[in-house]
Amino acid sequence: MGFSFSDLRVDAWHAIRGLFLWMETTWFADIGKTWGGVFAFVEAVHLLGMALLGGAVLVSDGRLLNLCFTDQPAELVVAQSHRLFVVALGLLVATGLFMACSVAMKIYYMEVYWIKMLALMMGILFTLFIKRPLTNNISTVSPWLVKGIAVSSLMIWFTVAATGRWIGFSG
Amino acid sequence: MNDKKKSTRDMELAARISCTAVVGFFLVYWYLQIEDVLALLEMAYGE
Numbered sequence: 001m002g003f004s005f006s007d008l009r010v011d012a013w014h015a016i017r018g019l020f021l022w023m024e025t026t027w028f029a030d031i032g033k034t035w036g037g038v039f040a041f042v043e044a045v046h047l048l049g050m051a052l053l054g055g056a057v058l059v060s061d062g063r064l065l066n067l068c069f070t071d072q073p074a075e076l077v078v079a080q081s082h083r084l085f086v087v088a089l090g091l092l093v094a095t096g097l098f099m100a101c102s103v104a105m106k107i108y109y110m111e112v113y114w115i116k117m118l119a120l121m122m123g124i125l126f127t128l129f130i131k132r133p134l135t136n137n138i139s140t141v142s143p144w145l146v147k148g149i150a151v152s153s154l155m156i157w158f159t160v161a162a163t164g165r166w167i168g169f170s171g
Numbered sequence: 172m173n174d175k176k177k178s179t180r181d182m183e184l185a186a187r188i189s190c191t192a193v194v195g196f197f198l199v200y201w202y203l204q205i206e207d208v209l210a211l212l213e214m215a216y217g218e
Binding site (some may be wrong): 073122126130134140141142145148149152153155156159 | 182183186189192193194
């Protein structure tokens with residue numbers, strides 16, 4: 001968050017302009033721009049990945065909030081949904097990179113894209129370094145903290161999904 | 172055993188701080204976004 005609210009963010013944005021210019025010259029970009037059907041197919045897979053990730057997040061955070069699968073141990077539900085989460089995240093990053101190459105300079109100047117990327121990084125770091133370690137043994141963690149983790153996770157991933165859709169509306 | 176307990180306490184503290192920061196940040200962020208949209212709608216359609 002310190003990065004988001006400091007000049008470091010602006011400096012980093014200027015520094016990676018060259019990377020985005022290069023991305024537009026890759027064969028990913030050529031394929032995506034030449035055959036719109038390929039881009040559309042990859043985008044459809046990206047959306048399916050988002051549905052899978054959203055489902056994994058809802059199941060694990062729902063269990064932590066005692067809203068679903070309450071007949072199953074929380075550690076089991078969170079561990080199993082985390083496996084789906086990792087697969088979905090890999091799919092999203094792979095398809096996202098393909099699509100980003102095709103429209104690199106357009107998204108470079110799109111504020112909402114950067115909000116999504118920051119939220120995505122926050123979500124990944126939060127899930128891997130806060131949620132996952134603490135939910136390995138939930139009985140040792142304060143129940144209110146468990147619920148706080150679930151609510152935070154839901155807020156982050158909701159923002160990622162909403163800003164992703166917002167990119168679509170920003171055309 | 173003490174090291175493990177300390178490490179769990181440190182993790183919990185980190186989790187409390189990050190959860191508070193995340194919830195606070197997104198509450199403010201979405202509030203400001205909704206305010207922006209309401210202002211745009213008011214400009215477009217009036218009161």
